[in-house]
Amino acid sequence: MLRVKEVATRLKVHPATVYRWIKEGHLEAVRYGKPQVVGAATGGPGGAIRVPESALAVFSPPTEAEVA
Secondary structure: OEEHHHHHHHHOOOHHHHHHHHHHOOOOOEEEOOOOOOOOOOOOOOOEEEEOHHHHHHOOOOOHHHHO
């Protein structure tokens, strides 16, 4: 499992870009350490986001058409 910063370094992008890809569903990730409450905001403090190596191996950055 990789930290967001490690993924950003490998892909040569800013960590905020990695968070955006995760939020938009382009990149698989797992949150550890904070229980998920149905209906609660997911952007709050706590928990650690990790990206599986297998998800990074098959990932290709979204195209301009997918982003727009």
